Amino acid sequence: MPEMRTAQRLSARRLADLLGRWRGAGHGYRELAESVSLLVRDGRIVPGMSLPAERPLSETLGVSRTTVAAAYQRLRESGVVHSRRGSGTVVRGSGSTREGLWSGAISGIDLSSACPEPWSGLAALNARAAAEHAGAFKLIGYDTLGLPELRAAIAERYSARGLPTSPEQIMVTLGAQHAIFLIARTLLRRGDRSLIESPSYPHAREALASTGALVAELPVSAGSAAGAGSAQEDGGYDASGLLEIAERTTPKLAYLIPDHHNPTGLRMPDGLKSSLITALAGAGAYVIADETTAELSLGESARITPFAAHAEQRHHQDAILTVGSLGKTVWGGLRVGWIRAAPELIGRLEAARRIGDLGTGTWEQVLALHALNQYDDILAERAQQLTARHRVLVAGLAERLPEWRPSSAVGGVCIWVDIGERVSSRLSRAAAELDLHLPPGPRFGSPGTFERYVRLPFSAPEATLAEAVRRLDQAWRSTTVGAGGTAAPVLTGAVI
Template sequence: MSPTPLSARALETLLGEWRGGSSAYVGLSERIRLLLLDGRLASHTRLPAERELGERLGVSRTTVTAAYRALRGAGYLQSVRGSGSVVALPGALAPAAEPITGILDFSQASMPALPGLTDAAVAAAGDLSRHLGGSGFDPVGIPELREALAERYRVRGLPTSADEIMVTLGAQHAIALLARVLISRGDRVLIEMPTYPHAYEALRAAGGRLVPVSVAAADEAGLASGTAPGWDEPALLQALQRSNPVLGYLMPDFQNPTGQSMPIDQRERVIAAAAASGTVLLVDETIAEFDIDRAGEYPPFAAHAEGAREAGAVVSIGSVGKSVWGGIRIGWIRADPALIRRLVGARSSNDLGTPLLEQLLVTRLLPEMPQILAHRAQQLRAGRDHLERRLAERFPSWSVPHPDGGITAWVNLGQPVSSQLALAARNHGLLVTAGPRFGIDGAFERFLRLPFSPNPEQMDRAVDALGLAWESLARHPLPETGFLADVV
C-alpha cells in the first residue's frame, strides 16, 4: 500500500499552536507524535518534504530536519525509499498478557437502543402509507414531526412554531450544514476547549478560524489559585467583543467532555454579548436533557434571550442519537424561519432529505420523551456511580469528577500520558479516546474521557484493561520525546 501524502498546509492546520517553551524542533516533533498517537494523523501517512514544511511553518529546514530525526529515533517515522518520511506507530509496548478475544469500544459516548424500539418501528411503518403518494424526498421535515418538536420546546419553556424547525440527519449533519451556510473561509469561529471533536472538524472544514475559550473541569489543577470550574467568562465575553466571530459553538448543558453546565445568569450575559457582536451561537443540546441529579431548572438555552435581536443570535440543535439510539439518524435545527429557508436551499448540494420512516418513528416517540429520559437517567446514575467506585478502587491517584448529568467523565490522570495510555489500552482490548482528541492544539494530555453509559460488566472490563495498560506504561514506556512522566 502506497503511503498517503499530506500537504504542508494540511499538516500546519493539524499542528495548531505547536510552539512552546522548548526548542522549536522538540515542540514540532512532540506535536506530530501526539497527532499520530491520538489518531488525527493516520499511520502510513507521508509527511511533507522538510524544506516545504519549513517554509510553511516559518522555520528553517534545519529545524524540521531535527524534528524528523527525533521522530525516527523514537520509532515514529520511517524513511521509505521513493516515499520520503512516513509516520508509523512504534511497536514498543509489550504484548498483552492474554490473547484479546474482543474489542471493547469506549471511544464513543453512546447509549444502547431504547427498549421497545422494534415495536415502535413496526408501528411507525403503518403510518408510511399516507406519504407514499409523494416523491419521498424531504429536505425540511414532515409537518407532524416538526410540530411535535416545536411542542417539545414549548413544554420545556421555549415558545416555538413548526416553521422554526428543520429536521436533519442527526446533530452532526446539522452542525456541518450550519457551518457551510454561515461561515465563509477565514471567518473567526468561537469554540470551547476542550470540545466535541467532530464539531471543530466541521467548523474548520467550512473555513473557520477557531477562537478557543477554556472550559475547566470541577477538579482541574489550578482551581486553588482562583480558577473557577466551567466557562472562562471574561475570556468568552472578550472573544465575542474583540474577535467578532460569525459563529460560536457551545454545549452549555453537560458539556462534552467536561460535564459542566453553564449557570443561568451566565447564559443571559453570553447571549447579550453575542447579539451585540453579531455572532450566531450554535448551541448543541444533544445531551441537554440527560439530567441525573443537577440542582435547579434549566430550560433550553434560547429561552434566556430577550427580544428579537437576542433570539436571532441563538440557533439550537438536537437529536435522538443519544436518547433513543445512534442508529436512528434524526436530528433537528431550531432557528429563525428565514435561516431555516436558507438551510433548506443549501441542503440539496449534499443530500436530498431525511428518511420518512425514521421521521415517523421519532414522531411516535416524542410524546413519550419524559418517560424515556427518566429511564435514561436511571441507567446513567447507576453507570456513573459504578464507574466512580471502580476507578477509585483501581486508580486512587486519579482525580475522578462527579458529573450531575451527561454521559461521560473527564478524568484527570495526574500525569501527561493520556495518548500513551490509550495506545497501551488497545493491546488489552480497549478502545478509549485520549484527552488531546478534544483539543485543537495537542493539549489535555492529563485527561481521559470515559463514558459511563455502558453496562456494569463492560465497565468492569474497561477498568481492568486500563489497569493493565497503566501497569504496562511503567514496565514498557513508549520512547520518550519529552511528554512522558514517571508512571507509578
C-alpha cells in the same frame, strides 16, 4: 489514460503539532509509529493523505532519520500506510469492521463511542409505526425541511420546555453532526472568526475549521469531583474570563454545549448563559447551542430550559441556532436531528442544504415522531440507566485510580478526567495493547493540548465499564513506568 491524482501531503510541522508529546523512554520508532496509527484511527490523519518525507520530519521532531524510516516501515508492515510512486508514504483507507459495544461478550472495548445502546422499546415502536403509518411508503421518501407532523412535534416540545416555537422554526436533519456542518458552511466564510469551548466535541471544531474560519477557544474547567462541595457553585466556568474572551473575539459564529457539556458533563450557570447571549448576539454573532445531551440528566430526569430561552432581549433569540438529536436518547442508528432557528435562517439553511443532500428519510422521521410522543418515558429510563453506569465508572476509578480526578458531571454521557501527568497519548497507545480504544485528550482540543486529560464515556453497560477501568489501570501502570525511564511498554500494531 486516467489522470493520476496526487495525494494531499501533510507537512512535517503539522504532523509534529498533531503528535504533541509522543515520545517516551525506549523504542522511539515504535512510539512514533503507534502515535501516527492513533492519529489515523481517530480521523485526524485521513486516508489518502501523504506523510512528510523522512528528512524534514526527522529534523522537525529532532530525531534521527533512521528512527523515522523505521517508524514508516512499521506502519507499512501493519497496513496503516503504503508507498505510492510520486506521493511517498500514503495512508490507507480502513477496510476493517468494528463489532461495537453491544455485540455480546466483552473483548475489544471502544471508549471513543459515547452513545448508549438502542432504547429498549425501539422494536415495538417500529412495529407500531409500521402499522399506523403505512401511507408513509407512498411518499417520495425524503425532504429537506422535514415532515410537517414531526416539525410540529419538535416545536411543541420546545414550547413545553419554555421556549415558544413554531414549526416554521424547525428543520429536520440527518443527526446533530449534519446540522452543525450545515450551519457552519452556510454562515461562515474563509477568514471569519469563530469560537468554540475547549475542550469540546471534536467534530464541531472540524466543522468550523473546514470553512477556513479562524477558531478561537473558550476554556471550560473540569470542575473536579474531588472538590464537589464547591465545584458546582460556578459550574466549572470562569464567567468573567469567558465573557472577556467572547467580547474580545467578536466571532461570526460560536459553538456552545451549555447543558451537560461534552466532555465534562457540566451545566453552564443560567446567569452566564444570559450574559454570553448578550455578549455574542449583541455583537452580531450567531450561536450554535448544541443540546444533543441536554435532556440526559443524572439522578431524576429533569426538564431543562433551552439555552435560547435565557436571552434577556427577545431579538437575540433570532441569533441562536439550537441543535438537537435522538442519537443519544433513542438510538444512534436513528439518524434524525433538527435545527431550531429563526424562519429566515431556516430558509437559508434549506437553500444551502439542497447542494449537499436530498433531505431526511421519511421512515426515520415517522419513527422519530413516535419516539417524541413518549419522550418523557424514554428520558426517564435513560436517566436511571446512565446514573447507575456513571456510579460504576466513578467508583471504579476511585478504587483503582484514586489519583485521577474526574469532572463533576451532572448529566450527559461522559466525564473529563485529569490523570495528573501529560501522558494522555501514551496512555491511549498502552490501552490499545489491551484492546481498549481510548481517544487521547488532545482529540478534544487544539493539537498538543489536554495531554493531562482523557474523556471517559459512561454509556456502556456496567460490566463493560468495570472491565474498562481494570484495563485502564493496567495501561496506566505500564505508561507511568515507561515515563519514569525504567521500562517502556512494547507497542505492536494498533487495535482498530
